Amino acid sequence: SQTIHQWPATLVQPVGSPLSLECTVEGTSNPNLYWYRQAAGRGLQLLFYSVGIGQISSEVPQNLSASRPQDRQFILSSKKLLLSDSGFYLCAWSPGFPGNTIYFGEGSWLTVV
Amino acid sequence: DAKTTQPPSMDCAEGRAANLPCNHSTISGNEYVYWYRQIHSQGPQYIIHGLKNNETNEMASLIITEDRKSSTLILPHATLRDTAVYYCIVRVASGYNTDKLIFGTGTRLQVFP
Numbered sequence: 230s231q232t233i234h235q236w237p238a239t240l241v242q243p244v245g246s247p248l249s250l251e252c253t254v255e256g257t258s259n260p261n262l263y264w265y266r267q268a269a270g271r272g273l274q275l276l277f278y279s280v281g282i283g284q285i286s287s288e289v290p291q292n293l294s295a296s297r298p299q300d301r302q303f304i305l306s307s308k309k310l311l312l313s314d315s316g317f318y319l320c321a322w323s324p325g326f327p328g329n330t331i332y333f334g335e336g337s338w339l340t341v342v
Numbered sequence: 343d344a345k346t347t348q349p350p351s352m353d354c355a356e357g358r359a360a361n362l363p364c365n366h367s368t369i370s371g372n373e374y375v376y377w378y379r380q381i382h383s384q385g386p387q388y389i390i391h392g393l394k395n396n397e398t399n400e401m402a403s404l405i406i407t408e409d410r411k412s413s414t415l416i417l418p419h420a421t422l423r424d425t426a427v428y429y430c431i432v433r434v435a436s437g438y439n440t441d442k443l444i445f446g447t448g449t450r451l452q453v454f455p
Binding site for chain 1: 376378380383384385386387388391429433442443444445446447448
């Protein structure tokens with residue numbers, strides 16, 4: 230069966246420090262991959278999505294970036310965190326064919342101090 | 343921008359059916375309607391999805407109008423554990439490089455004893 234792993238689950242980072250969140254999907258190949266963010270008390274905002282290795286689409290201009298170095302690996306990064314980057318970050322995947330379910334990971338809580 | 347409109351909140355008595363409406367008047371012919379729910383900022387949980395026909399699974403039923411401009415999620419016998427934010431989403435997949443879920447603000451369903 231397919232599983233999605235996301236880490237770290239929780240982190241506290243100072244302003245101006247770098248960020249790396251990692252997401253890995255097991256049990257499938259060539260998935261669509263997504264990064265979402267949810268600020269406190271807000272809805273989910275799509276940040277990046279990828280329909281194949283080396284292909285990244287950005288939804289919101291910001292100081293975050295995403296990379297897909299391997300087929301089932303999706304990384305969210307920042308060179309310098311801002312206070313406004315605090316939030317709940319969620320990775321998700323789908324088999325990539327319209328009509329297939331999109332599955333979410335358990336999320337990572339980021340607090341920038 | 344979200345392509346769906348939902349009421350911000352609803353109440354339902356435990357044991358009764360919860361009917362959550364969603365408007366998606368600009369939906370295209372190849373776009374699916376998905377429903378997810380989120381409990382206490384966990385990762386969103388998939389409920390059901392559909393294209394044209396009504397759908398039913400062990401969790402819920404999805405009723406889509408004939409013109410596909412709106413739909414209703416039905417939880418047949420709501421329990422206290424169904425208290426959550428419910429998201430109605432149109433899945434945009436207009437080409438090889440475009441496949442994403444855009445979340446709206448959702449409906450906060452409160453099930454009361």
